Amino acid sequence: MALAESQQLDLVEVSPTAVPPVCRIMDYGKFKYQQSKKQQEAKKKQVQVQLKEVKLRPKTDEHDLQFKIKHVRRFLEEGNKAKVTVVFRGREITHMDLGQSALDKFAAELQDIALIEVKQKMEGRSMFMIVAPKTKTK
Known part of the structure; x- marks a missing residue:
C-alpha cells in the first residue's frame, strides 16, 4: 500500500479468491472510465432486430x-x-x-x-x- 501511495495510484485487488490474493497498482478511476467506454462501443455495434x-x-x-x-x-x-x-x-x-x-x-x-x-x-x-x-x- 505504501508503494501505491508513493506513486499516487490505487492498490486494486484483482483476484480475491486466489491464494495468495492478487493485487495490482493502477489508477482505478482511469480503469473504470476505459471500461465504460468499451461497453459503449460494444453497444454501438449491436443490431436491434425488429x-x-x-x-x-x-x-x-x-x-x-x-x-x-x-x-x-x-x-x-x-x-x-x-x-x-x-x-x-x-x-x-x-x-x-x-x-x-x-x-x-x-x-x-x-x-x-x-x-x-x-x-x-x-x-x-x-x-x-x-x-x-x-x-x-x-
Missing part, C-alpha cells in the same frame, strides 16, 4: 399478395423478422384452408431468403407465421 407485421385476409387477391410478399422481402433484406398474419372476420373462420394456402404461398415465395421461425399457428381469429432472414455464412 418484428415487422403484414396483415392479410383470406380473400386477398393475387396481385395484393405479391405486393405484400415484396414488402416482407424488403423487411428480411434489412435484417428484420416479419410476422405474416391472416385475419378472419365473421364467417371467414370456416374457410381456414384459404388462410393456410395464403401463408403457404408466402413461405414458397420467400424460401430463398427466409427461414420459417414459427410455423402456421392459430391465435383467436387470426392465423400467423413468423419468418426470419437466412444467416449469411461466409
Whole structure:
C-alpha cells in the first residue's frame, strides 16, 4: 500500500479468491472510465432486430399478395423478422384452408431468403407465421 501511495495510484485487488490474493497498482478511476467506454462501443455495434407485421385476409387477391410478399422481402433484406398474419372476420373462420394456402404461398415465395421461425399457428381469429432472414455464412 505504501508503494501505491508513493506513486499516487490505487492498490486494486484483482483476484480475491486466489491464494495468495492478487493485487495490482493502477489508477482505478482511469480503469473504470476505459471500461465504460468499451461497453459503449460494444453497444454501438449491436443490431436491434425488429418484428415487422403484414396483415392479410383470406380473400386477398393475387396481385395484393405479391405486393405484400415484396414488402416482407424488403423487411428480411434489412435484417428484420416479419410476422405474416391472416385475419378472419365473421364467417371467414370456416374457410381456414384459404388462410393456410395464403401463408403457404408466402413461405414458397420467400424460401430463398427466409427461414420459417414459427410455423402456421392459430391465435383467436387470426392465423400467423413468423419468418426470419437466412444467416449469411461466409
